Amino acid sequence: MRIRFWGVRGSIASPGPETAGVGGNTSCVEVSCENERFILDAGTGLRGLGDAMLAQSNDRAPAMEATLLLSHVHWDHIQGLPFFGPAYSPDMKLRIVGGKNGKLGLRETLARQMTDPVFPVRHDELRASISIEEVQAGDAFRVGDATVRAARGNHPNGVLAYRIECGGRSVVYATDTEHFAGTDPQLLDLARGADVLIYDSQYTENEYRTSRMGWGHSTYVAGSELAKAAGVAQYILFHHDPRRSDEQVLELEARACELFEGSRAAREGMEIALDRA
Known part of the structure; x- marks a missing residue:
């Protein structure tokens, strides 16, 4: 299993000299295992992933295939989809999976994103073969040799969190979720024994307590506690605040390491390789 980070920021893309080291694109993580490619969220980081996929294709093997798992449809998690180059190619087969939002179906939500006058290309004009499926918390399904489980976040x-298992390895993606007074039992069950936990760590404890309760995001302290309780091998701080400089992100990484030794802050371009168990 190989995990690559294409977008690690939350809320809004934040380019600039103070964020260039960690990266300013919003949520997008690629997980490859066996012959399957998963994409976790379609933030602005998806554009770079799409360009890389197109560059890797060639005349002998032009076909591209991926399963896109959407945590939810807030803007920073779908903004890259209209700029995903492979979506305009007939050689691309894209399976989009996401949860019900209680207002619109997933297909209609994504279609409305690409409508006049805010975007010049309609969703139904994309040339790729695209299927859209809705799942709910507790569902599990197979994608080739991989198993995907979904759990509800806060x-x-x-929002949905996902666990991908393949080749005896596992990664859990739990972003845009707010911790409870204790460890979230659903996320604890989802993350138990995982090799990698990617967890929303947008706020400091002080930020959260003073002004951001109820906003749907968490802290590195809660992430460290979840990582410990679940017995994961690596905890990745994710969904960095757009105002957080590279230096400040690294400071939070250092604090997290004091609480849980296997802590790392996600950075654009960072890769994690896991050998078959």
Whole structure:
């Protein structure tokens, strides 16, 4: 299993000299295992992933295939989809999976994103073969040799966390979720024994307590506690605050390491390789 980070920021893309080291694109993580490619969220980081996929394709093997797992449809998690180059190629087969939001179906939500006058190309004009499926918390399904499980997180309008298992390895993606007074039992069950836990760590404890309760995001302290309780091998701080400089992100990483030794802050371009168990 190989995990690559294409976008690690939360809320809004934040380019600039103070964020260039960690990266300013919003949520997008690629997970490759066996012959399957998963994409976790379609933030602005998806554009770079799409360009890389197109560059890797060639005349002998032009076909591209991926399963896109959407945590939810807030803007920073879908903004890259209209700029995903492979979506305009007939050689691309894209399976989009996401949860119900209680207002619109997933297909209609994504279609509305690409409508006049805010975007010049309609969703139904994309040339790729695209299927859209809705899942709910507790569902599990197979993608080739991989198993995917979904669990409910705690975020306005709803959110899903995912666990991907393949080749004896596992990664859990739990972003845009707010911790409870204790460890979230659903996320604890989802993350138990995982090799990698990617967890929303947008706020400091002080930020959270003073002004951000109820906003649907968490802290590195809660992430460290979840990582310990679940017995994961690596905890990745994710969904960095757009105002957080590279230096400040690294400071939070150091604090997290004091609480849980296997802590790392996600950075664009960072890769984690896991050998078959």
